[in-house]
Amino acid sequence: MPGYNFPRLPVRAYIPAGDKGEFVSRPRVVALREFAPSNFLYYEGSKFEVYKTRVPAGGIDRDYQRVSVCPNCGYFHDGDNSLRDTCENCRSRLVSDRNGNPAKLNRVLEMGTMITRRRERITCDEEERLKYGYNLTTHFRYDAQNRETATVAAADGTPLLKLTYGETAKLWWINRGSKRNQERGFKLDGKTGLWGEGNRQTNSAIDSSLPTPEVHLLVQDTSNILVVEPMIALNETAEAFLATLQFALERSIQAVYKLEDDELCSERLGQGRHFLFWEAAEGGAGVLSQLLKPQAFQAIAQAALDICHFIHPKQSCSQACYECLLSYRNQFDHPLLNRHLIRSWLEQLTGSTVSYDRPIPRDAHYQQLCAQVDRHSLFEQQVLDAIYQRGLKLPDAAQALIAEANCKPDFLYRSQGIAIFCDGSAHDHSDQQQRDRIDRDNLTYHSNYSVFVLRHDENWQEKLDFLATLID
Numbered sequence: 519m520p521g522y523n524f525p526r527l528p529v530r531a532y533i534p535a536g537d538k539g540e541f542v543s544r545p546r547v548v549a550l551r552e553f554a555p556s557n558f559l560y561y562e563g564s565k566f567e568v569y570k571t572r573v574p575a576g577g578i579d580r581d582y583q584r585v586s587v588c589p590n591c592g593y594f595h596d597g598d599n600s601l602r603d604t605c606e607n608c609r610s611r612l613v614s615d616r617n618g619n620p621a622k623l624n625r626v627l628e629m630g631t632m633i634t635r636r637r638e639r640i641t642c643d644e645e646e647r648l649k650y651g652y653n654l655t656t657h658f659r660y661d662a663q664n665r666e667t668a669t670v671a672a673a674d675g676t677p678l679l680k681l682t683y684g685e686t687a688k689l690w691w692i693n694r695g696s697k698r699n700q701e702r703g704f705k706l707d708g709k710t711g712l713w714g715e716g717n718r719q720t721n722s723a724i725d726s727s728l729p730t731p732e733v734h735l736l737v738q739d740t741s742n743i744l745v746v747e748p749m750i751a752l753n754e755t756a757e758a759f760l761a762t763l764q765f766a767l768e769r770s771i772q773a774v775y776k777l778e779d780d781e782l783c784s785e786r787l788g789q790g791r792h793f794l795f796w797e798a799a800e801g802g803a804g805v806l807s808q809l810l811k812p813q814a815f816q817a818i819a820q821a822a823l824d825i826c827h828f829i830h831p832k833q834s835c836s837q838a839c840y841e842c843l844l845s846y847r848n849q850f851d852h853p854l855l856n857r858h859l860i861r862s863w864l865e866q867l868t869g870s871t872v873s874y875d876r877p878i879p880r881d882a883h884y885q886q887l888c889a890q891v892d893r894h895s896l897f898e899q900q901v902l903d904a905i906y907q908r909g910l911k912l913p914d915a916a917q918a919l920i921a922e923a924n925c926k927p928d929f930l931y932r933s934q935g936i937a938i939f940c941d942g943s944a945h946d947h948s949d950q951q952q953r954d955r956i957d958r959d960n961l962t963y964h965s966n967y968s969v970f971v972l973r974h975d976e977n978w979q980e981k982l983d984f985l986a987t988l989i990d
């Protein structure tokens with residue numbers, strides 16, 4: 519097994535018990551709920567309330583991050599990427615998700631050590647709030663150099679699943695606040711580190727400024743991940759189908775690779791059409807990369823049919839039971855789960871094959887294009903070098919013939935329908951310019967390509983900035 523090992527430091531909470539107090543620690547994802555502001559911890563028979571966060575030397579304000587997350591696939595963007603309007607992964611617009619969670623968050627704080635205080639009693643109001651729990655969302659981001667995509671197709675060639683395997687990918691979980699009243703984030707006093715409004719009265723003498731609202735808490739992790747996208751038509755049973763399929767796949771992968779149910783986790787992200795699988799155990803067993811082997815999903819399909827009682831019928835299970843798909847962890851999805859919805863789909867999967875969609879490595883792709891460019895045009899090479907050096911998406915082809923227009927643009931971006939013409943000094947003569955015009959009008963008229971011209975005597979570098987927004 520590939521022995522990858524990511525240190526997973528826990529999050530700690532300080533409990534003022536005993537002589538000096540104690541620290542308790544939890545795995546990060548668990549801490550995001552358990553150590554959330556105003557939550558209660560039980561320690562040696564007493565109740566403690568999380569009421570404060572440790573304030574770093576430079577103050578909390580400096581630690582806020584701005585992030586944006588995709589409503590469709592859950593992809594995570596931070597730094598300059600958080601200013602994007604569309605998702606880097608699936609190109610969806612970065613707007614609120616279907617539950618109304620905003621895509622752009624301006625004050626996200628990585629969860630640090632939390633501090634608790636002893637509480638004798640919990641009020642009815644607090645009791646009520648605790649019952650609702652927190653609104654958590656899950657996000658991920660591939661390591662650009664470490665992703666492989668593949669397609670799982672049925673025996674007749676029908677595509678069933680799109681797979682993206684990400685080695686050492688990043689995962690994030692955001693706590694967006696209490697589910698009750700649809701609160702957005704938490705309130706935090708940046709000077710004192712006190713959470714919430716309730717602490718205001720006791721500390722109003724120290725600080726009269728208002729606490730910062732809409733602070734979101736975040737934890738992150740690194741793991742090998744597999745993103746699975748079922749390729750099905752949208753219909754009224756889609757949500758039930760997707761939920762059922764998610765848990766059937768999770769259970770059957772665990773069964774085939776002999777994993778405990780806490781070693782492999784999955785979640786439906788965004789609109790529910792992207793399943794994120796990750797290895798939760800420290801060290802990981804490295805099974806997710808094995809799912810890209812040609813016959814991997816045949817065994818998984820068999821196991822899923824078995825788990826769903828289609829090989830050994832169980833009359834007492836009408837839609838789902840604890841023996842097949844139900845578990846304590848997926849209780850919120852129980853009303854959706856129905857094994858019959860996925861039966862014929864699983865039967866198709868039994869004859870499936872996985873094939874890689876191997877992208878050419880960037881350097882090799884660049885070398886290929888260099889070999890294709892017109893050797894007489896220095897300018898063409900300059901443009902290609904600039905595209906390469908700036909890290910922009912490379913064109914799909916150079917000097918490729920568009921037969922329907924009998925035209926050879928210098929570069930093509932096929933999926934975006936952009937044909938690039940690099941006009942070096944040879945294009946300065948008026949008769950050449952006339953021929954160019956006819957060629958390019960022809961192309962626009964006879965094909966679906968848009969013409970994008972770069973002239974050697976203009977500020978073409980600036981035009982590349984514009985190109986970048988079109989090909990992104």
Ligand SMILES: [Zn+2]
Nearest residue numbers: 588591605608
């Ligand atoms: Zn997306």
Ligand SMILES: [Zn+2]
Nearest residue numbers: 835838839842
């Ligand atoms: Zn059952």
